[in-house]
Amino acid sequence: MTSASRPNKPVLSLHVPEPPRRPGEAPDFSGLILAEAGAVARPPVHAPAETLRDLPWTLIRVLDGQGRAVGPWNPGLDPETLTAGLKAMILTRTFDERMYRAQRQGKTSFYMKCTGEEAIACAQAGVLRREDMGFPTYRQQGLLIARGYPLVDMMHQIYSNAADPIKGRQLPIMYSSRAYGFFTISGNLGTQLPQAVGWAMASAYSGDDKIASAWIGDGATAEGDFHQALTFASVYRAPVLLNIVNNQWAISSFAGIAGAENTTFAAKGLAYGLPSLRVDGNDFLAVHAATAWAAERARSNLGATLIEFFTYRAAQHSTSDDPARYRPGDEAALWPLGDPIQRLKAHMIHEGIWSDGDHQSAEHEAQEAVRAAAREAEAVGTLGQSKVSSRTLFEDVFAQPDWRLRRQRQQLGV
Amino acid sequence: MNMIQALNSALDVMLERDPKVLIFGQDVGYFGGVFRVTDGLQARHGLTRCFDAPITEGGIVGAAIGMGAYGLRPVVEIQFADYIYPAYDQIVSEAAKLRYRSAGQFTAPLTVRSPYGGGIFGGQTHSQSPESLFTHIAGLKVVIPSNPHDAKGLLIAAIEDDDPVIFLEPKRIYNGPFEGWRDRPVSSWAGHPQAEVPEGYYAIPLGQAAIARGGEAVTVLAYGTMVHVALAAAAHCGIDAEVIDLRTLVPLDIETITESVRKTGRCVIVHEAPLTSGFGAELSALVQERCFYHLEAPIVRVTGWDTPYPHALEWDYFPGPERVAEALRHALSGEAV
Ligand SMILES: Cc1ncc(C[n+]2csc(CCOP(=O)(O)OP(=O)(O)O)c2C)c(N)n1
Ligand SMILES: [Mg+2]
Numbered sequence: 001m002t003s004a005s006r007p008n009k010p011v012l013s014l015h016v017p018e019p020p021r022r023p024g025e026a027p028d029f030s031g032l033i034l035a036e037a038g039a040v041a042r043p044p045v046h047a048p049a050e051t052l053r054d055l056p057w058t059l060i061r062v063l064d065g066q067g068r069a070v071g072p073w074n075p076g077l078d079p080e081t082l083t084a085g086l087k088a089m090i091l092t093r094t095f096d097e098r099m100y101r102a103q104r105q106g107k108t109s110f111y112m113k114c115t116g117e118e119a120i121a122c123a124q125a126g127v128l129r130r131e132d133m134g135f136p137t138y139r140q141q142g143l144l145i146a147r148g149y150p151l152v153d154m155m156h157q158i159y160s161n162a163a164d165p166i167k168g169r170q171l172p173i174m175y176s177s178r179a180y181g182f183f184t185i186s187g188n189l190g191t192q193l194p195q196a197v198g199w200a201m202a203s204a205y206s207g208d209d210k211i212a213s214a215w216i217g218d219g220a221t222a223e224g225d226f227h228q229a230l231t232f233a234s235v236y237r238a239p240v241l242l243n244i245v246n247n248q249w250a251i252s253s254f255a256g257i258a259g260a261e262n263t264t265f266a267a268k269g270l271a272y273g274l275p276s277l278r279v280d281g282n283d284f285l286a287v288h289a290a291t292a293w294a295a296e297r298a299r300s301n302l303g304a305t306l307i308e309f310f311t312y313r314a315a316q317h318s319t320s321d322d323p324a325r326y327r328p329g330d331e332a333a334l335w336p337l338g339d340p341i342q343r344l345k346a347h348m349i350h351e352g353i354w355s356d357g358d359h360q361s362a363e364h365e366a367q368e369a370v371r372a373a374a375r376e377a378e379a380v381g382t383l384g385q386s387k388v389s390s391r392t393l394f395e396d397v398f399a400q401p402d403w404r405l406r407r408q409r410q411q412l413g414v
Numbered sequence: 415m416n417m418i419q420a421l422n423s424a425l426d427v428m429l430e431r432d433p434k435v436l437i438f439g440q441d442v443g444y445f446g447g448v449f450r451v452t453d454g455l456q457a458r459h460g461l462t463r464c465f466d467a468p469i470t471e472g473g474i475v476g477a478a479i480g481m482g483a484y485g486l487r488p489v490v491e492i493q494f495a496d497y498i499y500p501a502y503d504q505i506v507s508e509a510a511k512l513r514y515r516s517a518g519q520f521t522a523p524l525t526v527r528s529p530y531g532g533g534i535f536g537g538q539t540h541s542q543s544p545e546s547l548f549t550h551i552a553g554l555k556v557v558i559p560s561n562p563h564d565a566k567g568l569l570i571a572a573i574e575d576d577d578p579v580i581f582l583e584p585k586r587i588y589n590g591p592f593e594g595w596r597d598r599p600v601s602s603w604a605g606h607p608q609a610e611v612p613e614g615y616y617a618i619p620l621g622q623a624a625i626a627r628g629g630e631a632v633t634v635l636a637y638g639t640m641v642h643v644a645l646a647a648a649a650h651c652g653i654d655a656e657v658i659d660l661r662t663l664v665p666l667d668i669e670t671i672t673e674s675v676r677k678t679g680r681c682v683i684v685h686e687a688p689l690t691s692g693f694g695a696e697l698s699a700l701v702q703e704r705c706f707y708h709l710e711a712p713i714v715r716v717t718g719w720d721t722p723y724p725h726a727l728e729w730d731y732f733p734g735p736e737r738v739a740e741a742l743r744h745a746l747s748g749e750a751v
Contacts, residue, residue: 016465022444109535109725160726168726171537187539188497189469222468224500252445253466326445383535387726397721404690408719412730 017256023324027331033057033264033278034336037064038071042289045296049275056266056276059310062285067346075289079353085126085284086348087362088146089118089341094366095141095151096315098374099158103172103319107382108158110172114139116282116314116332117247119340120215122146123287124243127295128181128213135183135196135214138173139245149180151370155377161386163377167396168388190216190223193242197232197304200240204301211298213241218265219250219258226268230306234272237303241294242274244306245281247313252326269306281309282340285347310337390414415611416603417588420562421451421527424569425489427615429459432487435573437464439474439491439527448493449529449588471501478524479509487573488524495530495582496539502547509578510553525572529585531639531686532723533592533732541723543638543687548580549663549696555579555620556663560587560641561608564661567618575620584638592639593646594734621665625674629656632680632745635671635697637663640684640733647738655682655742663693671697672704679710680745684738689717711748714741 020028035058043052062074069076077085096113103111114121121142128134134143144154156163158172166176166184176184183199186192196214203210216226221244233240244265248255258265269276275297279290287309294305314332316323323329348354380386394401394409401409415423428435437452443466446453455464467474471492478488492498498505509522532541548556557572557579559565565583572579586592590602603609626641631654636644641659648655656674660666675681681701683694694715701713716733724731 014462016443016461018444018461164726169538169722169724171535171539171725174537187537188499219469222470222473224470224472250440250469251448252441253443253468257466258468320448383726390727390730393719393721393724393727393730404720408689408721412719414730 017254017261019254019256019327021328023326023328025328027328027334029334029336032336033059035059035061037061040071040073042072042293045293045300046302049273052275053270056264056270056278056308059278059280060286060290061280061283062289063283063343063347067343067350069285069347073286073289075285075292077285077288081126082344082348082353085122085146086341086344086354087366088122088125088142089284089344090362091366091369092118092122092142092145093341094363094370095145095154098370099155100319102158102374102382107378108160108172109383110319111158112138112173112318113315114141116335116339117245117311118142119284119287119344120243120245120281120309120311123284124213124291127288127291128211130181131210132181133183133196133199133210133212134181135192135199135212136185137192137215137217137220137245138185139217140215141173141175144175144177144180144182147180149177151373152376155373156380159377159380159382159386161377161381161383162388163380164388167392189220190225192216193225193229194232196242197229197238197240200238200298200304201232201236204236204239209299211239211241211295213243215243215245217250218244218246218248218255218260219253221265221268222258230269230272230274233304234274237301239298239301240304241291241298242304242306244308245311246308247311249313249317249327251317251321264308266306266308274304274306276306276308278308278310280337281311282337282343284340284344312337415562415609416590417559417562417565417583418449418451420566420611421569421583422453422455423611423613424566425452425455426458428489428570428573429455429463431615434485435487435489436462436481437489437491438467440467440469440493442466442491447491449585451527452491471497472504475501475504475509475526478526479504479512479522482522482524483512483520489573490524490526492526492528494540495528495544496542498528498544505548505554505578505580506551510551513577514553521576522578523576525569525579525581527569527581527583529588530582531584531586532728533586533594533639535725535728537725538722543685543718545582545663546687546691546693549693553577554664556582557620557661558582558584558637558663559661560584560626560638560659561591561606562603562611563608564618564624566611567616568620568661570615571617571620574617579620582638586639587642591642594643594732595646596729596734618661620662621667623661623667623670624659625656625670626659627655627657629654630678631655632682632742633658633671633674633678634682634684634742635660636684637661638686640686643733643735644684644738647735647742650735651739651742653742653746668700668704671701675701675705676708679708681705681709681713682716682738682741682745683713684716684733686718686733688720689715690720692717711745712750714745716741
């Protein structure tokens with residue numbers, strides 16, 4: 001086209017976001033929106049949403065670089081709660097490492113770790129009640145672990161063996177436990193969010209006192225389900241927490257592919273009129289405080305809160321992934337918000353309620369617990385060595401099987 | 415070439431030949447796709463020719479429709495066919511019907527590539543075979559290759575086609591022709607005649623089946639991974655089966671099917687998808703309509719069960735060579751199932 005036919009504008013060009021650094025380059029965190037610990041005011045729980053519009057553009061933090069808990073969001077937790085939280089994070093990491101190795105040894109087909117993100121599930125497990133329903137993604141194993149769900153049952157599921165509570169139906173780590181407030185995980189991203197809103201609406205409809213909490217990754221916020229959930233949550237003022245775990249990556253895609261070049265994930269709640277917090281996800285105390293604030297709002301019939309937890313996926317996406325192919329190798333180590341376990345440990349040592357020796361014993365204890373559970377689970381069998389009866393293949397398709405399923409079961413000869 | 419390399423070569427050739435071709439989907443850009451099908455394409459052809467998309471399958475297909483209507487030839491990847499459902503509305507209500515409802519003013523010449531099928535311990539969300547959800551829709555073409563050579567030629571034809579094509583890639587045979595024996599070593603494509611893939615451009619027209627094995631005793635209709643399972647089953651039970659690799663489900667090569675069944679008088683249909691309303695039901699009806707007086711035995715279907723795809727019990731679900739061999743014997747006996 002000649003320039004004369006163009007109405008006085010430069011030629012259009014297509015923008016495709018690219019991360020600041022790739023493998024072999026030094027990480028660059030200069031674009032991150034951060035804030036000093038203690039810098040963000042804590043509005044009253046009853047504050048109207050329209051007075052909270054600055055919160056998505058900053059970062060709620062409590063732990064500073066010296067291990068001190070500072071500012072209005074400090075939840076002032078007692079030593080027992082802190083110790084339990086730290087131990088849950090250590091146990092989660094130890095469990096992850098062991099099961100990752102188990103997959104490498106061919107004991108199962110697949111595994112996903114939550115390394116670097118442990119504070120989110122482990123702190124939230126303590127704020128939510130067990131009667132509340134959690135609608136997790138595959139990276140919230142810390143919820144189960146922090147609540148004392150038997151490690152051996154998690155392993156039975158991972159090994160898809162005869163003792164698997166969900167009968168070998170799902171991919172490893174797609175746990176389900178109604179009794180522990182843990183909704184059955186779907187492999188399809190995002191679907192759990194509108195369901196959590198519906199569960200919360202049911203609680204409100206029933207005049208109950210339960211709330212719901214759902215988690216979604218930064219990448220999956222692009223799904224329509226995310227926006228459907230925010231619409232319902234806002235319209236019906238559902239008592240639900242909608243948590244975005246922004247770990248900067250969605251497999252090989254950086255958060256810019258999910259829109260993070262132009263806004264924050266928390267800010268997506270603004271257009272829906274939802275109070276929206278942006279929180280340091282590697283800060284156990286900040287996670288705890290923000291969750292408690294949002295849960296209190298929900299329990300007071302004030303509706304939903306969107307929370308973006310800002311963190312970093314230190315591990316590979318899954319056992320099928322190799323991040324060295326798409327991001328600088330030392331990004332996790334240099335992540336400006338540090339490691340959640342190290343940060344809580346430093347705080348507890350600063351408070352004089354923890355020591356290096358205590359930490360070592362806690363790690364040792366976690367190793368022992370995981371080892372004992374693995375011994376027990378492997379005695380039942382790993383993937384392929386042990387499995388539920390073939391008859392169960394045809395169960396639970398419907399409450400009552402129809403003639404086709406009965407016939408197909410006969411054809412299989414079981 | 416293995417099937418991944420053959421598909422990569424098809425995309426490479428088309429990016430080179432036609433500036434209107436562009437590729438996007440989750441993780442397909444810098445990284446090259448979780449199955450490596452787009453490996454190296456961004457580096458070779460540029461950022462805007464092959465790039466990452468947000469995790470919204472509806473958005474991916476919707477955007478591709480807009481681009482196609484503009485005049486481009488987008489090729490999008492849905493990372494697993496199990497994740498195509500958020501795009502179903504865009505595919506069914508929009509891509510399939512654009513031409514018809516605008517009387518040809520707008521068209522959607524896009525290709526939707528997606529790995530499908532099981533046998534990889536992927537559980538219910540990495541194993542499904544949703545082909546009949548698309549063959550049922552007027553306005554969609556559905557292609558399923560069974561080997562590297564066909565994969566490249568068919569993908570090129572799909573990209574050049576002026577209508578929307580759902581291109582399903584049997585991921586179990588990306589790296590080798592899986593015969594369905596769960597406990598035998600699997601072979602790679604190396605040395606396989608259909609792994610001889612020319613470097614440059616060639617197209618295999620949509621709508622032409624291939625005879626994977628000539629035979630006289632019974633016709634087997636299969637596609638994707640099941641072609642190899644059917645061949646293994648025939649070898650296993652020593653029955654002189656004619657195995658037809660459909661290659662495209664829509665448009666369907668009805669002549670090749672009809673000719674074969676009229677010759678053999680018997681027909682076994684194999685697919686991994688569940689039985690009820692599967693593509694086998696359509697094939698069975700067509701064969702019955704066209705070959706009724708030639709049939710010497712009831713048509714037999716071997717399929718996945720009418721259950722979700724299990725994880726631990728994958729090999730109870732997968733219709734392997736023993737079940738297919740049983741069906742072949744059955745078709746020869748002439749008894750009803
Ligand atoms: C609907 C759907 N599309 C695609 C996928 C494949 N997939 C699995 S995990 C993943 C990335 C998710 O990233 P994010 O939401 O940021 O969560 P994270 O893995 O970082 O915790 C993708 C694309 C899927 N599981 N479901
Ligand atoms: Mg992520």
